[in-house]
Amino acid sequence: xxxxxxxxxxxxxxxxxxxxxxxxxxxxxxxxxxxxxxxxxxxxxxxxxxxxxxxxxxxxxxxxxxxxxxxxxxxxxxxxxxxxxxxxxxxxxxxxxxxxxxxxxxxxxxxxxxxxxxxxxxxxxxxxxxxxxxxxxxxxxxxxxxxxxxxxxxxxxxxxxxxxxxxxxxxxxxxxxxxxxxxxxxxxxxxxxxxxxxxxxxxxxxxxxxxxxxxxxxxxxxxxxxxxxxxxxxxxxxxxxxxxxxxxxxxxxxxxxxxxxxxxxxxxxxxxxxxxxxxxxxxxxxxxxxxxxxxxxxxxxxxxxxxxxxxxxxxxxxxxxxxxxxxxxxxxxxxxxxxxxxxxxxxxxxxxxxxxxx
Amino acid sequence: xxxxxxxxxxxxxxxxxxxxxxxxxxxxxxxxxxxxxxxxxxxxxxxxxxxxxxxxxxxxxxxxxxxxxxxxxxxxxxxxxxxxxxxxxxxxxxxxxxxxxxxxxxxxxxxxxxxxxxxxxxxxxxxxxxxxxxxxxxxxxxxxxxxxxxxxxxxxxxxxxxxxxxxxxxxxxxxxxxxxxxxxxxxxxxxxxxxxxxxxxxxxxxxxxxxxxxxxxxxxxxxxxxxxxxxxxxxxxxxxxxxxxxxxxxxxxxxxxxxxxxxxxxxxxxxxxxxxxxxxxxxxxxxxxxxxxxxxxxxxxxxxxxxxxxxxxxxxxxxxxxxxxxxxxxxxxxxxxxxxxxxxxxxxxxxxxxxxxxxxxxxxxxxxxxxxxxxxxxxxxxxxxxxxxxxxxxxxxxxxxxxxxxxxxxxxxxxxxxxxxxxxxxxxxxxxxxxxxxxxxxxxxxxxxxxxxxxxxxxxxxxxxxxxxxxxxxxxxxxxxxxxxxxxxxxxxxxxxxxxxxxxxxxxxxxxxxxxxxxxxxxxxxxxxxxxxxxxxxxxxxxxxxxxxxxx
Numbered sequence: 067x068x069x070x071x072x073x074x075x076x077x078x079x080x081x082x083x084x085x086x087x088x089x090x091x092x093x094x095x096x097x098x099x100x101x102x103x104x105x106x107x108x109x110x111x112x113x114x115x116x117x118x119x120x121x122x123x124x125x126x127x128x129x130x131x132x133x134x135x136x137x138x139x140x141x142x143x144x145x146x147x148x149x150x151x152x153x154x155x156x157x158x159x160x161x162x163x164x165x166x167x168x169x170x171x172x173x174x175x176x177x178x179x180x181x182x183x184x185x186x187x188x189x190x191x192x193x194x195x196x197x198x199x200x201x202x203x204x205x206x207x208x209x210x211x212x213x214x215x216x217x218x219x220x221x222x223x224x225x226x227x228x229x230x231x232x233x234x235x236x237x238x239x240x241x242x243x244x245x246x247x248x249x250x251x252x253x254x255x256x257x258x259x260x261x262x263x264x265x266x267x268x269x270x271x272x273x274x275x276x277x278x279x280x281x282x283x284x285x286x287x288x289x290x291x292x293x294x295x296x297x298x299x300x301x302x303x304x305x306x307x308x309x310x311x312x313x314x315x316x317x318x319x320x321x322x323x324x325x326x327x328x329x330x331x332x333x334x335x336x337x338x339x340x341x342x343x344x345x346x347x348x349x350x351x352x353x354x355x356x357x358x359x360x361x362x363x364x365x366x367x368x369x370x371x372x373x374x375x376x377x378x379x380x381x382x383x384x385x386x387x388x389x390x391x392x393x394x395x396x397x398x399x400x401x402x403x404x405x406x407x408x409x410x411x412x413x414x415x416x417x418x419x420x421x422x423x424x
Numbered sequence: 425x426x427x428x429x430x431x432x433x434x435x436x437x438x439x440x441x442x443x444x445x446x447x448x449x450x451x452x453x454x455x456x457x458x459x460x461x462x463x464x465x466x467x468x469x470x471x472x473x474x475x476x477x478x479x480x481x482x483x484x485x486x487x488x489x490x491x492x493x494x495x496x497x498x499x500x501x502x503x504x505x506x507x508x509x510x511x512x513x514x515x516x517x518x519x520x521x522x523x524x525x526x527x528x529x530x531x532x533x534x535x536x537x538x539x540x541x542x543x544x545x546x547x548x549x550x551x552x553x554x555x556x557x558x559x560x561x562x563x564x565x566x567x568x569x570x571x572x573x574x575x576x577x578x579x580x581x582x583x584x585x586x587x588x589x590x591x592x593x594x595x596x597x598x599x600x601x602x603x604x605x606x607x608x609x610x611x612x613x614x615x616x617x618x619x620x621x622x623x624x625x626x627x628x629x630x631x632x633x634x635x636x637x638x639x640x641x642x643x644x645x646x647x648x649x650x651x652x653x654x655x656x657x658x659x660x661x662x663x664x665x666x667x668x669x670x671x672x673x674x675x676x677x678x679x680x681x682x683x684x685x686x687x688x689x690x691x692x693x694x695x696x697x698x699x700x701x702x703x704x705x706x707x708x709x710x711x712x713x714x715x716x717x718x719x720x721x722x723x724x725x726x727x728x729x730x731x732x733x734x735x736x737x738x739x740x741x742x743x744x745x746x747x748x749x750x751x752x753x754x755x756x757x758x759x760x761x762x763x764x765x766x767x768x769x770x771x772x773x774x775x776x777x778x779x780x781x782x783x784x785x786x787x788x789x790x791x792x793x794x795x796x797x798x799x800x801x802x803x804x805x806x807x808x809x810x811x812x813x814x815x816x817x818x819x820x821x822x823x824x825x826x827x828x829x830x831x832x833x834x835x836x837x838x839x840x841x842x843x844x845x846x847x848x849x850x851x852x853x854x855x856x857x858x859x860x861x862x863x864x865x866x867x868x869x870x871x872x873x874x875x876x877x878x879x880x881x882x883x884x885x886x887x888x889x890x891x892x893x894x895x896x897x898x899x900x901x902x903x904x905x906x907x908x909x910x911x912x913x914x915x916x917x918x919x920x921x922x923x924x925x926x927x928x929x930x931x932x933x934x935x936x937x938x939x940x941x942x943x944x945x946x947x948x949x950x951x952x953x954x955x956x957x958x959x960x961x962x963x964x965x966x967x968x969x970x971x972x973x974x975x976x
Contacts, residue, residue: 119881139884146885152878156900165896169887217887 069128070095070253071221076125078111085111087277088125098247098254100268102261104300108277109257113223116255118142129220140169145219145252149226151210153198159185159209160194166217184216185209187246204235211243215250222247224256228263240266261301273297291333295419298347303378307387308421309346314338321346321418323406324385326363330408330416343421350378350390352415355397355404362405365389367398381406435804438795442813444841445858449828450676450820456831457669472670481655482674485636488570488651489682492635493628495575500582500627506722508590511706513719519587521726526580527963528732529919530640531936532955533577535943536732537564538644539739539952541572546735549751569645574635576732581634582627589623590616629686636679637821639922652678653823657926660827669831672824683819733959739952747948760953770950773938774957780934781917784856785864788913789906791857792865796872797898801880811869818862822922829855830926852932855923860913867912871905911969915962 069092078086086108093099101109114120116127118139126135134142145166153162163181172180185191188208198206207227214222227243228236244267247254258264264271265285272282273296281293292298299306312320318332319339323346332338356362365381368388377395381404382388389406398404408416458464472478506512507519528536540547542564551561564572593616601611639653646654652675659668709715739753740760747753763770795814799807817825833845833854845851875898883893899906921936928937935954942951 117881117885119884139881140887140889142885143887144885146882148878148882150876150878152876152882154879154882154897154901165883165888166886169892213882213886219885223885 069093070097070130071255072126072128073112073116074126074128076112076115076122076127078108078115078120079123084277086115086122089274089277089279090125091272091279091282093253093255095253096251098256098267098269100264100271101255101257101274102259102264102268102271102300103274104259106276107274109259109274110225111277112274113225113255113257116221117144117146117223143217143219144221144223145214145217146223147207147210147214147225147227150230151206153206153210153213155198157198158194159190159196159198159201162198162209163194163213163216166213170217180216184212187215187249188212189242203231204239207231207239208242211246215246215252220253222250222252222254224254226258227256228258228260236263243267271301273300275300290414291335292347292417295345295347295417295422298417298419302349303390304347304349304417305389306345306347307383307389309344309418311339311341311344311418313341323387324363324383326361328361328363328408331414333414333417339418339420344418345421347417347419348389349415350392352409353389353391354407354409355379355381355391355393356407358403358405362407365404365406367400367402367404370395370400431798432804434794435798435806435810438791438798439806439810439813441791442795442810445854446813446816446861448841449825449832450816452832453669453672453824453828457666457673460666468666468670471667472674477650478655478671478674481650481652481671482678484567484650485652485675486678488567488574488638488642489632489635491571492574492578492638493631495571496578496631497582497624497628499575500579501586501624503579503725504583504586504590506718508587509707510718511708512722513715514722515706518722518726521729522583523580524729524733525577526584527915527959527966528577529915529921529936529958529962530577530638531644531921531939532736532919532958533732534573534640534644535939535951535955536736537569537573537576538943539735539948540731541569546751547731553751565645565647566649570638570641570649570651573641573645574638576729578631578634581630582624585623585627585630586620589620593619625686629682632682632686633679633818633821636675636682637823637922639823639925643925653821653922656823656827660926665831668827672827675821676824679819679821679824736952736955736959739948740956742949742952744947744949757949760949763950764953764957770938773933773935773954776932777918777934777936780852780856780932781914783853784860784917785910785913787853787857788860788864789868789910791861792868792909793902793906795865796868800869800872801877811865814861814865816862817858822859822920823926825858826855826923826926829858829923846927847929849929849932851927852924852934855927856913856917856920859920859923860916863912863916864909867905867909868902871902871909874905875901907969911965914965918961918965919958 071091071093073089073091076086076089077084089108089112091099101112103109111120115122118134118137122135126133128134154165157165160181163184164177167177167180181194182191185193188211190205190208190212193201193205193209198209201209207230211227224243228239231239240263247267256264256267258267261271268285270282270284271288273280273288275296281288281297283291288297288301292301295306298304307323310322312322312327314320314332315329318330320327320329321344322328358364363383365383367379368382369380371378371380372395375395376392377397379391379393379398380388381391383406391406457468458466460467503522507515507522512518525533537545539545541562542548543560545564548560548562548564552559555561597615597619598611601615606614637653638651639657642649642651642654643657650658652671656668656671656675659671709718741756741758742753743755743757743759746755764774765771792814795810798804799811820828829851830846832842833851834847835842836844845854879897879901880893883897888896919936920934921940924934924936925940928934935958939951939954939958942948942954
């Protein structure tokens with residue numbers, strides 16, 4: 067109950083279809099929560115419910131125990147950085163940043179001081195007299211952040227904060243945003259469809275699909291222990307195929323892929339599934355390439371993609387399952403016959419879920 | 425954002441007001457045409473069909489409008505190509521001058537043509553002397569005269585629409601066509617022309633509607649030749665009110681038919697948005713003789729186009745009664761202008777037009793702004809109907825609306841939404857307002873649609889309420905649209921003749937009617953001075969309205 071910001075079973079329907087379906091979240095003071103999901107997953111609607119632009123059909127939003135569900139955006143005191151920044155083009159940088167402070171009745175020397183402080187925070191001190199059109203995309207982004215933070219809102223909302231930037235600029239801006247938010251220590255909710263962004267900025271990440279939260283956790287938890295096949299597939303690289311669960315062992319359990327038996331490690335905190343058909347989701351680093359030998363699933367290399375020091379090989383088993391495997395770039399040529407085995411060195415990375423449609 | 429109860433109430437009030445001012449008068453006219461004190465009757469419809477003069481007027485309206493479209497296209501399209509595609513000596517200045525007829529209010533244009541090509545006009549007398557004839561070489565009367573004025577004032581639509589469309593064409597289209605082996609003609613026919621169809625359609629529709637509604641030229645030059653708008657006014661003067669209603673309906677039907685035929689055409693604000701990216705480069709004219717020829721032709725043309733403006737200016741210095749048969753006025757004075765300022769009787773129309781137009785413009789801008797924000801932003805029910813009602817007066821000739829308003833507001837029946845306004849100060853601003861709604865709201869709708877809705881939301885998260893957001897964010901960003909809409913509305917109202925002639929009272933007589941009466945008293949200097957004032961104010965307001973610099 068000590069959560070600073072609490073979303074309680076929020077529901078928002080558009081024409082009977084639920085865009086947000088019983089979304090609940092609790093954030094500690096100063097925590098950064100990333101809402102991650104494909105487009106149409108309800109993450110932006112959730113953010114708009116938080117900002118107060120939309121009224122939920124059910125549920126509540128609480129800040130420090132105070133119900134703000136019916137509070138208008140004007141008096142909610144949530145700062146927001148918009149996807150396309152929504153800077154006022156007819157005002158200069160200073161007037162943009164001062165806008166929210168003026169709403170609070172701040173004026174005179176105090177206003178100047180706080181505008182300068184907000185601009186200093188995003189490293190734009192001295193840019194006050196610039197026109198918005200004179201700024202680069204990254205600078206506009208930072209002005210938008212300074213404008214949102216200047217009135218010292220209770221909560222900061224970021225809508226796809228990096229989607230408008232060149233890929234080369236994104237990483238740097240991401241770092242800058244993270245630094246500023248941490249320095250200010252403000253409770254933040256951000257929406258993104260890029261997992262790099264979510265993992266890098268968010269203390270915790272809420273993965274959303276079809277209006278619901280599928281899993282909330284730290285990046286490590288989401289990657290290492292996905293709650294279901296969707297989270298496993300959406301977060302990080304993985305391949306999926308159907309296997310047969312044979313039974314548990316000391317370390318984990320036994321499964322059969324293409325009639326070849328593998329012993330795999332259990333995922334800490336998760337029970338090994340009962341015998342029968344299952345959907346296997348496997349990380350590329352959880353498999354290794356061997357010669358075609360007993361105990362290995364025979365397969366053919368169909369493609370190879372470089373990713374830095376290693377490469378990802380796509381292997382097609384004789385029964386048609388397609389699996390990605392990480393290996394040194396020159397391990398095998400395309401078209402080679404190989405065997406596939408669980409990698410003992412890594413451990414984990416092989417997740418079993420109930421079979422699709424069953 | 426979903427509409428709040430207050431917003432919905434506001435929308436309902438707006439909708440009711442528009443129905444009352446725009447739709448209701450037209451419906452009343454429709455009904456009055458088939459009603460008598462005793463009950464329903466088709467007598468006036470029968471009368472309309474039985475009288476050949478009615479048919480001739482209707483047919484006159486149609487063919488004059490079609491011919492105006494053809495003439496305007498013949499003049500405007502080549503000019504547009506010339507200035508958009510070729511780099512001419514002085515091309516920029518010329519390109520602007522060519523659009524000058526647009527700043528002449530219809531009646532002022534007619535006046536200028538009278539001084540130029542009328543029986544004692546400068547050009548007529550010059551030609552008469554050159555040919556050594558005893559009588560004028562032509563009579564500026566009938567269909568020919570009307571068409572001359574129409575061609576002069578309406579080619580601008582084709583010129584502006586086609587030029588904007590040509591400039592917004594992607595320059596690489598020409599290069600692509602050339603790289604595919606398309607010759608100049610084939611590129612024009614297969615690539616460029618098809619892209620111009622919407623602009624051509626838009627210009628044709630605008631020209632047709634303007635020509636159909638045109639009143640000043642037929643009224644002054646028509647003589648025995650009647651078109652429907654002049655016929656309606658004549659019928660009203662004869663006291664045949666109900667026959668005038670039937671005539672009004674017939675004219676409306678022609679206008680609506682034209683709209684339906686051109687329903688695929690481009691919206692009237694033609695090319696305002698335009699495409700980003702490089703337009704096609706202009707083709708430099710290299711050969712020296714060609715440059716000289718084009719230069720002479722271009723400046724010669726500009727001279728012809730400017731003649732009416734210059735003529736007005738010259739005549740405005742002629743003292744009353746001094747200029748009779750001389751080719752050039754023998755005496756000049758500033759007296760006409762001094763009188764406009766000092767003589768209360770002379771100054772009155774000027775003051776009238778100013779306050780009438782200002783009031784009507786302010787009201788039109790307020791209604792259009794409210795309607796645009798409501799329909800574009802808040803997604804209220806009935807938004808489409810509001811937009812349609814705002815656009816409706818454009819589809820109906822001014823004469824028709826004048827009759828409709830005169831009919832509706834000449835009866836005291838408050839329970840039927842009718843009060844007596846005819847004969848009061850209020851009928852003219854009301855009429856101007858209704859006539860101005862389409863242009864004003866089109867400008868503002870475009871402006872509001874171009875605003876990012878996130879700006880409102882950003883202002884809200886920064887603690888700004890509706891009033892502060894409107895004042896600090898929305899209005900400053902809408903400034904260009906507001907100025908454009910207001911200037912168009914003001915210029916139209918300031919120079920209005922067609923509505924005024926049917927609704928004015930002595931106390932509210934506007935400039936246009938004073939021009940008419942000065943002309944009737946052969947007081948050409950005063951008429952011209954009024955014309956110059958109209959022209960200058962129009963030009964100045966246009967200049968302010970198209971100033972897109974500064975914010976945004």
